[in-house]
Amino acid sequence: xxxxxxxxxxxxxxxxxxxxxxxxxxxxxxxxxxxxxxxxxxxxxxxxxxxxxxxxxxxxxxxxxxxxxxxxxxxxxxxxxxxxxxxxxxxxxxxxxxxxxxxxxxxxxxxxxxxxxxxxxxxxxxxxxxxxxxxxxxxxxxxxxxxxxxxxxxxxxxxxxxxxxxxxxxxxxxxxxxxxxxxxxxxxxxxxxxxxxxxxxxxxxxxxxxxxxxxxxxxxxxxxxxxxxxxxxxxxxxxxxxxxxxxxxxxxxxxxxxxxxxxxxxxxxxxxxxxxxxxxxxxxxxxxxxxxxxxxxxxxxxxxxxxxxxxxxxxxxxxxxxxxxxxxxxxxxxxxxxxxxxxxxxxxxxxxxxxxxxxxxxxxxxxxxxxxxxxxxxxxxxxxxxxxxxxxxxxxxxxxxxxxxxxxxxxxxxxxxxxxxxxxxxxxxxxxxxxxxxxxxxxxxxxxxxxxxxxxxxxxxxxxxxxxxxxxxxxxxxxxxxxxxxxxxxxxxxxxxxxxxxxxxxxxxxxxxxxxxxxxxxxxxxxxxxxxxxxxxxxxxxxxxxxxxxxxxxxxxxxxxxxxxxxxxxxxxxxxxxxxxxxxxxxxxxxxxxxxxxxxxxxxxxxxxxxxxxxxxxxxxxxxxxxxxxxxxxxxxxxxxxxxxxxxxxxxxxxxxxxxxxxxxxxxxxxxxxxxxxxxxxx
Numbered sequence: 001x002x003x004x005x006x007x008x009x010x011x012x013x014x015x016x017x018x019x020x021x022x023x024x025x026x027x028x029x030x031x032x033x034x035x036x037x038x039x040x041x042x043x044x045x046x047x048x049x050x051x052x053x054x055x056x057x058x059x060x061x062x063x064x065x066x067x068x069x070x071x072x073x074x075x076x077x078x079x080x081x082x083x084x085x086x087x088x089x090x091x092x093x094x095x096x097x098x099x100x101x102x103x104x105x106x107x108x109x110x111x112x113x114x115x116x117x118x119x120x121x122x123x124x125x126x127x128x129x130x131x132x133x134x135x136x137x138x139x140x141x142x143x144x145x146x147x148x149x150x151x152x153x154x155x156x157x158x159x160x161x162x163x164x165x166x167x168x169x170x171x172x173x174x175x176x177x178x179x180x181x182x183x184x185x186x187x188x189x190x191x192x193x194x195x196x197x198x199x200x201x202x203x204x205x206x207x208x209x210x211x212x213x214x215x216x217x218x219x220x221x222x223x224x225x226x227x228x229x230x231x232x233x234x235x236x237x238x239x240x241x242x243x244x245x246x247x248x249x250x251x252x253x254x255x256x257x258x259x260x261x262x263x264x265x266x267x268x269x270x271x272x273x274x275x276x277x278x279x280x281x282x283x284x285x286x287x288x289x290x291x292x293x294x295x296x297x298x299x300x301x302x303x304x305x306x307x308x309x310x311x312x313x314x315x316x317x318x319x320x321x322x323x324x325x326x327x328x329x330x331x332x333x334x335x336x337x338x339x340x341x342x343x344x345x346x347x348x349x350x351x352x353x354x355x356x357x358x359x360x361x362x363x364x365x366x367x368x369x370x371x372x373x374x375x376x377x378x379x380x381x382x383x384x385x386x387x388x389x390x391x392x393x394x395x396x397x398x399x400x401x402x403x404x405x406x407x408x409x410x411x412x413x414x415x416x417x418x419x420x421x422x423x424x425x426x427x428x429x430x431x432x433x434x435x436x437x438x439x440x441x442x443x444x445x446x447x448x449x450x451x452x453x454x455x456x457x458x459x460x461x462x463x464x465x466x467x468x469x470x471x472x473x474x475x476x477x478x479x480x481x482x483x484x485x486x487x488x489x490x491x492x493x494x495x496x497x498x499x500x501x502x503x504x505x506x507x508x509x510x511x512x513x514x515x516x517x518x519x520x521x522x523x524x525x526x527x528x529x530x531x532x533x534x535x536x537x538x539x540x541x542x543x544x545x546x547x548x549x550x551x552x553x554x555x556x557x558x559x560x561x562x563x564x565x566x567x568x569x570x571x572x573x574x575x576x577x578x579x580x581x582x583x584x585x586x587x588x589x590x591x592x593x594x595x596x597x598x599x600x601x602x603x604x605x606x607x608x609x610x611x612x613x614x615x616x617x618x619x620x621x622x623x624x625x626x627x628x629x630x631x632x633x634x635x636x637x638x639x640x641x642x643x644x645x646x647x648x649x650x651x652x653x654x655x656x657x658x659x660x661x662x663x664x665x666x667x668x669x670x671x672x673x674x675x676x677x678x679x680x681x682x683x
Contacts (some may be wrong), residue, residue, distance in 0.1 A: 025140070028054040030419070031167055033214075034184035034547055035063040035148050037408045038400030038415030039090050040129055042182045045419030047139040047487045048088060051426050052418075054176065055133070055141045056169070058188075058207060063141070064094070064129025067186075067204050068233045069339055070122045070331050073259065075105050076459040077409040082116065082475040084412050085260045087420075087483040088490045088499075090132055091412045092259035098124035100274050100333055112471045113461045119276060121332035124267075143373040144169040145211065149181065150219040151393060162222055164395035172384035173621055180422035182397040183214075183417055187231065187376040190215045190403055194298035194373035196348030205372060222393055225380040229456055230298065231406060232311050232373040234343040235352050237328075238366040239336050246361040247277035261476045261501075262494060268333075277328040277361070281312070284358030285324075288351060289316040291451060298346035298373035303611035305508045309406065309458070311344040311373070312355070314499060316463030326359060330642045337368055346373035367482055378404045381448040382625045387421040387431035388414060388445065397422045403448055406456035412446075413441045420489050432487055436631075438464055448494045450625065450632040468582045473575050477502055501569070508566035515541035515559050525558045526550065545577035597631020599651060612646040622647075624679070 032039050035057030043055040057063055072095040073081050076447040085092030098120040105115035133139060148168040154161050166177040171630065186204030188210040195610035201209045218224045252273040256266040289312065299313045315324050327341040340362075345352055349370040356362045381403040383391055388403075390396040400411035401420035421431040433443035443464045448457065461467050472477070480498035518540050523531055529550055541559070544550050552570035556563040566573065606615070607622045614622075618639060627633040630651070636645050 013358065023041045026174055027166075028052045028140075029178060029190065030054070030180045030182065031056065031176060031178040032182045032184065032419065033167065033444040034186060034188070034400070035059075036065070036067070036184060036186045036400065036411065037091065038184035038186070038411040038418070039182075040064060040133060041084065041091065041412045041415035041588055042184055042397075042399055042419030042422070043139055043141075044090055044133060044136055045117055045416045045489050046086075046180075046182070046423035046426075047136050047231065048491070049420055049423035049427070050488065051118055051138065051180075051423035053139045053423070055139065056146060056167070057141065058143070058145055060141070060143045062126075062204075062207065063133065064126040066120060066122050066125055068118045069329070070125070071209070071329065072099075072120055072408060075113065075114060076440070076461045076463070077407060078105070078114070078116035078259075078414045079458055079461065079470065080409040080444070081259050081474050082261075082472045083439050083441050084409075085262075086475040086479040087416055087487070088480075088494050089412060089416045090129060091408070092449075093262065094132070095120065095259045096263045097128045098122075099256065099266050099513055100268050100272075100330060101252040101276055102266060102268075102273065103253050104257055110468075110578075111473060112468045112579065114261075114472055115138075115461075116259055116472055118256075118259070118266075119274070119329050123308045123332055124333070131445055142169075144172070145208075146170075146214055149396075150177075150215045151217065151221065151396070158243065159509065160320055162393040162396075178395075179426035180395045180397060182399060182418045182422045183402055184398075184400045184411070184418075185214070186401045186411070187209050187374045189218075189377040190362070191358075191374055194346050194375065195370060196295050196346070196351070197297050199297065201479060203374065203376065207368070209376075214556050218379060222390070222396075224383055224390070224392075226377050227404070227453075228375060229378050229404060230373060230375040231309075231346040231456060231588075232298070232346055233371055234312075234340045234345060235349075235356065235371040235483060236331070236369040237331075237338045237340055237356065237362065238368050239338045241362075241364055241366040242328065242338060243361050244277050244328065244364070247279040250276045251276055252276075253569075261480070262497060272333070274330045274332070274333065279326050279359055279361050280323045280621055281326060282323070282358050282360070285312065285355055287314045288355040288358060289313050289347075292347045292351045293317075295351065296347045298375070311475035312344065313345060314348070328361065338497050345371040376401070378402055378453075379538065380404070380452055380454040382450070385431075386445055386449055386628065387425075388418040388434035388449075389421060389425070389431065395425060400460075401456075404453035404457055405444075405448070406458055410444060410457065410459055411643075413444055416489075417441060417445065424488070429488075436464070439471070439475075440464055440470055443470075444630065446635065450627055450635045452625075466586055468579055469586050471575065471579070472605040473572050477505075499570055501572075505513045505572060505576065508563070508569055509542065509576065511562045511566070512541035512545060512555070512573070512577070515555070515562065542577055542580070545574060546581070593605070594655070597629055599630040599648070601627055601629060601633065601647075601651065603628070610647075610650055612650045614643055614646055618643045 029051035030053045032043040032055045042154045043053055046053040081092050095118050099118035100121050101119035103117055106113050107119050146167050147170040150166045152165060164181045168175045191203035191209040192199050193202040203209050219226050254270055258266050261670055262535050325342050329341055330336045331339055352370050353367055356365050379398055385391055388397050388399055397418040399414035424431055436443040436446045444459055462469050476498045480490055484495035517533055518538055529547060540554050551571050556567060607619045614627045621636055625636055633639055
C-alpha cells in the first residue's frame with residue numbers, strides 16, 4: 001500500500017534541520033557525491049546496509065529532479081526498476097506515487113520482455129524522493145560542492161593502490177572523512193552546455209559543473225582514463241499552444257500496473273490518468289535542420305552521443321527523407337507544459353521555434369524552455385570491479401553517467417549497488433556482486449566493467465542471455481531474499497512479503513500439479529479449450545495452464561477448493577506456468593555457464609607470454625582489461641570463442657599442474673616426516 005509522504009514544505013524544513021546537524025560532524029562511513037538518480041539510490045542503500053552516510057548535493061531543491069523526460073521504465077529499463085525495487089530501492093515506489101500515465105510496452109510479446117513504464121508528475125516524484133531520504137535513518141543530507149577528493153598515495157606494499165579518505169567542500173577548511181566515497185556526478189563532471197553556437201559551463205541548465213579539482217584528482221592524481229560523451233534534451237512546449245486534436249491520442253492502460261512489489265495500486269486512479277499523443281516530423285523539419293547546421297556547434301563535434309535516443313539533427317542527417325515519431329507527453333497533472341520526446345535539439349532558440357512549428361499539432365506552439373546539449377567527462381568503466389569500485393583506489397566507487405551510461409534506470413541500478421558495496425566495505429564486510437544470470441543489474445554492471453563503452457550505454461532485454469528467467473514479474477523472488485539474507489539492504493517488511501509470496505506460489509504450483517485429469521475429462525471441464533481430440537493422456541493443472549487460452553481463473557472455477565485461495569497470484573501463476581519449461585532448460589544452461597564463467601583468472605597473468613594460440617589483438621585486450629573471470633573475458637569486444645577455448649584450456653592445465661605440484665610437495669613432506677620419525681626410534 002502507498003503511504004502518505006511529507007508535504008514539500010515540511011520536507012524542506014526537515015532537510016534544513018539535517019544540514020544543521022551535519023555541521024558538528026566531520027566523519028562518516030560513506031559519502032555520496034551527487035543527488036540525482038544514482039546518488040539518491042546509493043545514499044539510501046548505504047544507510048539501509050547500516051553505514052552512517054552523508055549525501056552531498058549542489059542544490060537541495062533538485063534532489064530527485066527529472067532532468068530530461070519525466071518518465072520511468074520501458075523495455076529493459078522497466079526490468080531494472082523492478083529489480084531496484086526488489087532490493088528495496090526508491091524509484092519504483094516513487095514512480096507509483098508520481099505516475100500519471102501507466103502502460104506495459106511490448107504487451108503483444110511474451111511477459112519476459114514486457115516493459116513497465118509510467119509518465120510522471122515532476123513535482124510529485126521530487127517530493128517523494130526528498131521525503132523518503134529525509135526519513136531514512138543514518139542518512140544526512142548537505143548542500144555543497146565537492147572541491148577535492150582526498151586520497152592517500154599508494155602503499156609501497158600495494159603498488160598502484162590509492163585509498164580514499166574523504167572529501168573537502170568548497171569554502172570549507174576542514175575535510176570530511178569517510179571510509180568509502182561514491183561519485184555520482186552525472187553530466188556535471190567538467191560539464192558544458194550547448195545552444196546554437198554558444199557554450200557555457202554546466203551539467204544541467206541553471207546548475208554549475210562539478211569542481212575542476214574533482215576532475216583533476218581523477219585524471220591526474222589517480223591516473224584514470226577519462227572519455228567524453230554528450231547528450232541533449234528537447235525544448236519544453238506550452239501545452240495551451242498545441243492543437244492536440246491533430247495528433248494521435250494514446251490512452252494509458254485501463255488498470256495501472258504498479259512498479260513496486262509492495263504496492264497493489266498506484267496513487268493516480270485509473271480515471272485520473274492523462275493520455276499521451278503521437279505525431280510525426282515533416283519535410284519542413286528536415287529543411288530547418290539542414291539550413292541551420294552551420295549554427296549548431298554541438299552537432300558538428302565528434303563527441304559520441306546516445307545511439308538510441310539521438311537528437312533530431314542526428315536523425316535527419318543519418319536518415320534523410322524519413323519521418324520520425326514525436327511523442328507529446330504531459331509533465332504533470334497540473335503542469336502547463338508538454339515534453340516532445342524525439343525532438344532533442346541544440347540549435348539556436350529561434351531556429352528551434354521554426355522547427356517545431358513545422359509539425360502540424362505545433363503550428364502555433366510556443367517554447368517555454370529551449371532544448372540544449374550537454375557534454376561531460378566519464379570514467380572508462382573497465383577500470384572498475386564488479387562491485388563498481390575503482391580497481392586502483394580502495395574505497396572509491398562510481399555510479400551513473402560517470403560510468404558511461406544514459407537513463408534514470410541505469411543510473412539508479414548502479415547507484416544502489418555502489419551504495420551497498422561502499423557501505424559493506426566501510427563496515428569491513430566483503431563486497432558482493434550480481435551475476436548476469438540472475439539479474440539485469442548484473443548484466444548492466446558486467447557489460448560496463450568487462451566491455452566498456454564507446455557511446456552512452458542503454459539497457460535492452462536483448463542484452464540479457466537469460467531474459468526468460470529474468471522477468472519483471474519475478475524480480476522479488478530472484479533478488480529480495482538475497483538482498484535480505486546475503487546483502488543486507490532489504491527491510492524485514494519487504495522480506496516477509498517476499499517470503500509470503502514465494503510460499504504462496506510454491507503452494508499454488510503444487511496444487512496445480514496435484515489436479516490431474518485425462519484429456520477426455522479436461523475437455524468436459526473446459527469445453528472451450530482447444531485440446532486435441534486424439535490425445536488421451538493425463539495432464540495436470542500446470543500442464544493446462546500452459547495453454548494460451550487457459551487462465552488460472554478458469555481452473556480455479558473448476559477446482560475451487562484447492563485453487564481459489566490463490567486467486568491473488570493468478571497472473572504470476574500463468575506466467576510461471578508458461579515459462580517453466582523454458583526456464584528448466586535455461587537453468588541447466590545457466591549451471592553450465594556458471595561453472596565455467598566463475599573460473600577465476602589470475603590478476604598477474606602475463607597474457608603476452610602465454611604458450612597458447614592467441615592473437616596479438618586478443619592479448620592486448622586481455623592485458624588492458626584484465627577480466628576477473630572467464631565469463632567476463634567471453635563478453636569482451638574482440639575476444640573470439642576460439643580464444644576463450646585456448647584460455648580455458650591454459651587455465652585448467654595450469655590449475656591441474658599446481659594441484660599436482662601441491663600434492664607432490666605434500667607427499668614428499670609426509671615421506672620426510674616418516675623418515676625423521678624412523679631415525680628417531682631407539683636402536
